Amino acid sequence: MTQKLYENNSHIRDFCATVISCSESEAGYHIILDKTAFFPEGGGQASDKGTIGEAQITDVQTVEGEIIHFSDKPLVEGEEYECHIDWNRRFRYMQNHSGEHIICGLINKYFGFDNVGFHLGEDEVTMDINGILNREQLRMIENLANEAVYKNAKFSVLYPTAQELPDMEYRSKLDITEDVRIVTVEGYDACACCAPHVDSAGEIGIIKILDFFRMRDGIRIYIKCGFDALEDYEGRYMSTKLIADLLSAKQYEVSDAVEKLIGSIAEQKHINSELKKRLIEAKISVFGTKEEKTAVFEEGLDVKELQLYADGLYKLCGGIRGVFSKMADTNYNFAICGDATQLDKFFAEFKTKLNVRGGGRNGMVQGSVQNKREEISGVFL
């Protein structure tokens, strides 16, 4: 059985180990070592990555009790290799996982709720709590969690005996009594957990609760800790700064500025549509024709405006009156008005001659047509 170096020393990033077995698999090679500091995926935390000799380790899984390193190259059985953990990845996981323990310990202490789900992946850290908390309560938990960081609360790992275990208070109580690994954060938490953690809370850095939403009878919380939180802050800062500069607003007032902007866009839209309405009315008032059927071509009219225009022309001159708004060279939106019976007949012909989608009733049809302007005009001759 592989010795798990990460269980008692979470800070080993380089080590030497002997290959016990190497077998070919569908997607590379399965390596078993005599000892390893690679943490296999487990307890919600994704696996470590790194190298064994020249081989890239892309995944580590526990399969039937054995720790399998997924490798891109074969390694020689019985040979000793230098191994390196992708420390940047691992340390970020440790920061987030340790931060999660502090938050869950505090939620349990202050509100009595349990952590019933945890996911620590490359892009997201989530935890599920079996009770409802609001933003204000989570702010309090976040403050207390960061206080634990400033106090540099100590992390330690205990393996209580079967006799000691029943009397111990810890989260994620297990049915088993053997080899139970308890991770404690002095003054904050004790929890059964198999993953590597920081030695003291100062290593975590900032603990930030980002968001949360209701899930069944509880909530899912999104957090970022340490370097991930710093990177997230930088991304949000630059984005806010850009918006603030564009709006000539102070960064803390961007939401007010955006609200104002949205209001003024809505106002402009209203003015714009009033102007277009008047323009359509003006165009209708000077319209004159002896033709029984006409097609007018415009740009930038929406369905309502097309209907208003076509209806106005029909009321003024009778006949069949179509108005088309260009969307692309062979794509027009349209409305056509006319006497109901005549229009039905015309529209049936219109549809057989052109590539039309749409319909209507009571003397008005609308839709879109995928043809050239000359082809459309041809049907109105």
Ligand SMILES: [Zn+2]
């Ligand atoms: Zn844990």
